[in-house]
Amino acid sequence: LMLMDGMIEVLPDNEELLIAAAQGYSSFASTFVEDQDKEYAKQLLWKGKQYALRSLERRGFKEPLQRSFDDFKEGLKSLGKKDVPYLFWSATCWANWISLNLDSVEAVSELPKVELMMRTVLEIDEGFYYGGPHLFMGIWYASRPKIAGGDLQKAKGHFLKSLELGQGKFLMAYVYYAHFYAKQSLDKELFISTLQKVLEAPADIAPNLTLLNTVARERAKALLNRVEEYFE
Numbered sequence: 086l087m088l089m090d091g092m093i094e095v096l097p098d099n100e101e102l103l104i105a106a107a108q109g110y111s112s113f114a115s116t117f118v119e120d121q122d123k124e125y126a127k128q129l130l131w132k133g134k135q136y137a138l139r140s141l142e143r144r145g146f147k148e149p150l151q152r153s154f155d156d157f158k159e160g161l162k163s164l165g166k167k168d169v170p171y172l173f174w175s176a177t178c179w180a181n182w183i184s185l186n187l188d189s190v191e192a193v194s195e196l197p198k199v200e201l202m203m204r205t206v207l208e209i210d211e212g213f214y215y216g217g218p219h220l221f222m223g224i225w226y227a228s229r230p231k232i233a234g235g236d237l238q239k240a241k242g243h244f245l246k247s248l249e250l251g252q253g254k255f256l257m258a259y260v261y262y263a264h265f266y267a268k269q270s271l272d273k274e275l276f277i278s279t280l281q282k283v284l285e286a287p288a289d290i291a292p293n294l295t296l297l298n299t300v301a302r303e304r305a306k307a308l309l310n311r312v313e314e315y316f317e
Contacts, residue, residue, distance in 0.1 A: 100143035107137035137175035216250030256301035
């Protein structure tokens with residue numbers, strides 16, 4: 086990450102470098118830091134968000150933060166398939182930052198823009214990053230109360246579609262399905278069987294995901310150790 090920072094100082098307008106750094110900061114914070122040090126994670130996620138939004142601006146989507154919602158929505162119509170990685174990772178980084186700043190009215194007010202970005206990705210390329218847009222929407226619907234648009238049935242549909250499109254390679258998807266859907270719906274059998282799939286799959290099922298899949302296996306073990314706590 087420090088190396089990326091240095092490269093961005095030299096090449097501040099390189100959109101590919103910006104989005105790679107955004108993805109790196111967000112993934113590192115969410116995977117390795119958030120559980121131990123939320124304040125530090127907030128700093129990392131803020132930086133990831135800034136890099137992501139800068140990459141969008143380099144793609145021609147100007148002032149994403151300042152735009153009104155209607156103007157934001159209209160602007161998204163000009164983006165296409167080549168812009169999907171920038172939209173997907175920007176929405177992901179932005180959402181991760183908001184999730185640690187729910188006590189901020191300003192941060193929460195940005196959620197509609199994030200949702201709109203991911204719905205745009207869903208329409209253009211639902212299979213991007215192992216069904217990532219569906220995984221995002223599954224978490225989105227499962228983690229919100231009904232009064233705020235939460236819907237476990239919609240969440241389930243998105244999770245299952247994500248698993249189908251990802252062909253079982255992105256093991257963290259199973260972890261999220263168990264944690265956000267099976268636990269919420271009080272389905273103990275589904276919770277256990279889903280996490281066992283993670284433990285049975287080799288971490289190197291997709292070489293570029295080995296690190297994340299190794300983390301997924303550790304999280305699956307941790308969740309299985311708390312089965313009785315979750316389903317008393």
